[in-house]
Amino acid sequence: MPAVSLSDNPHLGYLRNRARELQRGVRRGDPDALRRLADQRVDVPGEPTAFPLSGAQLTVARECGFASWPRLRRYLDVVAQYRWDAAPEPAGAGDVAGEFCRLACLTYANDGPVRWQRARDLLAEHPTVTRDSVWAAAAAVDVAAVRAQLAAEPALARRRGGPYQWRPLFYLAYSRLDPAVPVGAVLEIARLLLDNGADPDEGYLWNGLPTPFTLLTGAFGEGEQGPERQPRHPHSLALARLLLDAGANPSDGQTLYNRMFRPDDDHLALLFEYGLGVGDGGVWKRRLGEALESPADMMRGQLAWAIDHDFLDRVRLLVRHGVDIVSPLDDGRTPAARAAWSARRAIVEFLVAHGAPAPDPDPVDDLIGAAMAADRPAVRRLVDAYPEVAEQARQRRPGLLVWAAADGRREAVALIAELGFDVNALGRGDTPGETPWNTALHEAAASGDLDLARALLALGADPDITDARFAGTPLGWARHFERQAMVELLEPVTTEPPPGDDGSTGSTP
Incomplete structure (x- = not known):
């Protein structure tokens, strides 16, 4: 795990200063500075006063999870290019189109039905707002306006604009303006934009964080605030399938995160059709390098969450598609041991039946599992057999x-x-x-x-x-x-x- 979170301050100037401070600390023999070098396996020269800046930069890069300073710099360049600030200021009084786009779309900052109603009200007051803004036309799913503007200037399909500096297809995917919008209109606009050069792997880094919010993320929707505040696109699966057919990478980490909180798995079923969990991670992995999980690691994270939250059907789906159930997860436990720790008896049994190593016998975990299952006879047997087991369970959990x-x-x-x-x-x-x-x-x-x-x-x-x-x-x-x-x-x-x-x-x- 990185020792420093880039989300705290992903700016090159800040990290340069951090490297210079480290260099000065090493040169004066500061124990904390020397410890940091040792933690990142960076050698100290025989004469610490000669410690070079390049050594300090390498240490800082490794603390941030990167193999080298140049790789860290490339990552910061990507952040600068693709950053999306999720809470822009309201548009000025004269920018009705910008304000409409700001209100109509998911932002993963301040979402909810009140915003979308304000967007509908604004569109009703200014029905021609989509005429000269391809971004507003996409958010409003105005097929005629999008077609007319692309006919006059096809390059608009690839141009950033609006309050978030997104391209038009992004406004379409993230729009939550109308729950009853016709599926045909949504797909027609998506095809028009793709045919004119829109990128099906389009994405942005929310507030500079390293997991891209892509078009698929917008189509599949949901997230930490739940389906009422962050709903799926009204035609989630149809729009996602169109994007996948156009070449969108199915190993979409932010989609997996946003949709993991509830047991429904329709997103996983569709993504598995297109190769979820395999391959090299595509364009975003090439851009972000070590900052972005590999497809295989993404799936292991999904397995851990499904185990913890007793999503047995999801575990079955993941196992059916070949997710590793033998190797330890990020906490050092095997999947079956994680299931025992989480008190998920049925998942333990399923994993072991499908080739996972059985967890080592442990009366404390057994007691916790029995208590979580409200199995009083099993709890009584364990307490009688191991008089200290309840106290041990209280200490452990x-x-x-x-x-x-x-x-x-x-x-x-x-x-x-x-x-x-x-x-x-x-x-x-x-x-x-x-x-x-x-x-x-x-x-x-x-x-x-x-x-x-x-x-x-x-x-x-x-x-x-x-x-x-x-x-x-x-x-x-x-x-x-x-x-x-x-x-x-x-x-x-x-x-x-x-x-x-x-x-x-x-x-x-």
Whole structure:
């Protein structure tokens, strides 16, 4: 893993200064500077005062995950060329087309139906806005306007413009203006633009981050904010198939990420038709080098997520298409061992049946799996056979209640609490790791699971505990996720700071 995140400041000037500071530190014998060289296997000359800048640059490059300084520089050049700033300023009063495009499209910053309604209202007020802007015409799916502008100037299909400096096909793929837009109109515009030179692998680096948001990403949609705020394109599969037929690379890491949160796999089924997970990664891998995962690594990441979240059908699909289930994953565990750690019994059995090495016998993992499955007889047998196993499980997985609550496993929550796990422990619900982020009650509040929240409160859950990332109480989370019934449950039992206090109860994820 890189020691330095380029997302913090991917600018050459910043990294040059970092290299110069490192060079000075080595020359004066600073222990931290010397440690950094040792960590990156860069030799110190016999006389440290002669340490060259090139050695410091190599160290910084390796800390960022690159094999050399020139490769890091090439990456930064790509970022400068393809960067997409997701939250541009509103267009000026005279730029109706620009403001329409800004509101009509997914941005992965501030999305939602309110924006798209404002775009529809703006288009209704200015129906001719698409006449002189091919980008607005694409976002509005105005076939006649796109055809007329391309007939007059075919090069418009390849020209950047609008508030995001995208090319027209991108505005089409990311538009969420009209859920009822005719599929024929969408595909006709896509073909017109492709026939006039649009690139089916078009993509941009969101706020300079290294995983490209491509046309396929826009077509498949979704993401961390969910399908209501970041929905799929209304004709997701049809548009994606057209792009794939035109040559788009199916190993699209951002698509895989955005669509991994829910169990639906139609995107994977289509992408596998076109070679997902194999090959060299295409044009974006050549541009970004070490900063972008290989197709095989992308698929291993998908396998890990599917295991963690009990997406057995996805595991089956991945195995059917040859994803490696033998080698250790990024946490050092084999897939079957990861499934045991995540308390996914059915996935363990499936993987072992299909050739994965069985996890080593472990009473603690067995107890955790039995508790997560709310299998009281199995829990009793293990506790009787290994008197210390419950204490060992509490030490190994202190945040297990958070993991169970994120799964909505009410019976498991009760059983885990009976085993002595702290109902107010901090953990995380998106992976089975033990990062101390939030409580089980936060998870219940976010999901709106009233029965689970009541059960946790009865077990002694403290509604005033704030999470470690956003400093929000469960009530704050319920408000953020618009769980009104949960808000009504938690308001009477939550102590909120008075107005003007520096408390953070109302903060949100």
